Amino acid sequence: MNQFTKLIAAQLNLKEQAVENTLALLEEGCTIPFISRYRKEKTGNMDEVNIEAIAQANEKLSEMAKRKETILKTIEEQGKLSDELKKRIEQCWDATELEDIYLPYKPKRRTRAQIAREAGLEPLAQLLLFQRERNPEQAARKFVGDKVKDVEAALQGAMDIIAETVSENEQSRNQIRGEFRRGAIITSKVVAKKKDEEEAQRFSDYFDFSEPLKKCSSHRLLAMRRGEAAGFLRVSISADDEQCQDKLKRHYVHGFGECQTLVGEAVDDAFKRLLKPSIETEFAALSKQKADEEAIVVFAENLRQLLLAAPLGQKRVMAVDPGFANGCKTCCLDAQGNLIHHEIVYPHPPRNRKNEATAAIQRMVKMYQVEAMAVGNGTASRETSDWLHSIDFVHPVDIYVVSEDGASIYSASKIARDEFPDEDVTVRGAVSIGRRLMDPLAELVKIDPKSIGVGQYQHDVDQTQLKKSLDTV
Missing domain, CATH: 1.10.10.650 (RuvA domain 2-like)
Known part of the structure; x- marks a missing residue:
């Protein structure tokens, strides 16, 4: 088993x-x-x-x-x-x-507590933790020697050991985790010297932002982390410091006196210097992981819907990859998706050959009996779609706008080169747009799922998990 x-x-x-x-x-x-x-x-x-x-x-x-x-x-x-x-x-x-x-x-670099232990101050730390010693300074004098210069250094070393002990205690960590779980706030602030940069304005919603971590949606968290990675934001996660410290003190400090005061100071130090940064890092990683998981579920569903989009079926299609300066690449495909003709027309600025382009489209529609058009949704898509809708054809032609995400990736791939060894990348890209209308599943499976454009923050999530999830779909 x-x-x-x-x-x-x-x-x-x-x-x-x-x-x-x-x-x-x-x-x-x-x-x-x-x-x-x-x-x-x-x-x-x-x-x-x-x-x-x-x-x-x-x-x-x-x-x-x-x-x-x-x-x-x-x-x-x-x-x-x-x-x-x-x-x-x-x-x-x-x-x-x-x-x-x-x-x-866990092996770690030489900490303050480690140095204090090497100086033989562990027994003093234990003595302070028991909190029965009425005169801790007197007790500390016994530890002054070659490695410990005075009473103050001895007490400080013992407190460093106590701080590390508190920070590494499972119960202490779970208490602080509980406080973070209940009331952690995620805060995002703009890096002052970068505030006026044009690129920084993309993150203006998060220049002075805070909300409870448990209510922070995955897309907001990923946006903040992207701004942080780009160097425009400082993101932090924190709970109520006072409440955390009080909780720890209730566990470690018993009664009143000099020992109790020293232990209390060590507990505060443990929280501020060791526990708080450690638990904050842990919650930052956990919240990022949770946001990744939520986003990946959405991306996987988006991909599923794209792949399962209803095919137009076996119809003669003209594919148009729109553009301004470089013109609109047009390809005519037969009902099986085979390329039968391609040319470039220039209906938009700077060339403005609209009449010539219109005549060419009408000629191709008539000659190749085109039944539907697939227009890529990239640059000049809206202008091209409006222009095509204004043309009178000899028979009805349906015009669809199709996602062209990943078409350029496909056009330069080995699969595309094998399919169209004699055509350049622009023709292959246009063919892909046309075939996506005819049979989305058959065309999109040729492309790496990440290149199909399945979500807004797909480059910010765990790439291994994303690839695994999308490949599974």
């Missing part, structure tokens, strides 16, 4: 046997469409959505299993791997919890 079967079945609320059989089929190299269509008896009639969810869950758990191996090896090399710790790591399947368990053992 696959080691993840029980976990996946519980996670997705599916029968173990069906999950086990599906994982076996996936390992054999069967595709999701094949399994959902031809192996229903093994999967218990599962649809492609469940099968894909099983495949994704299996991939995540496999990655986590590799991470656990690395963690166990690192802790073992330090000689700190107890049976209890090993068992806890092996039984943990939550990525955040796993990293929290590992944090105290």
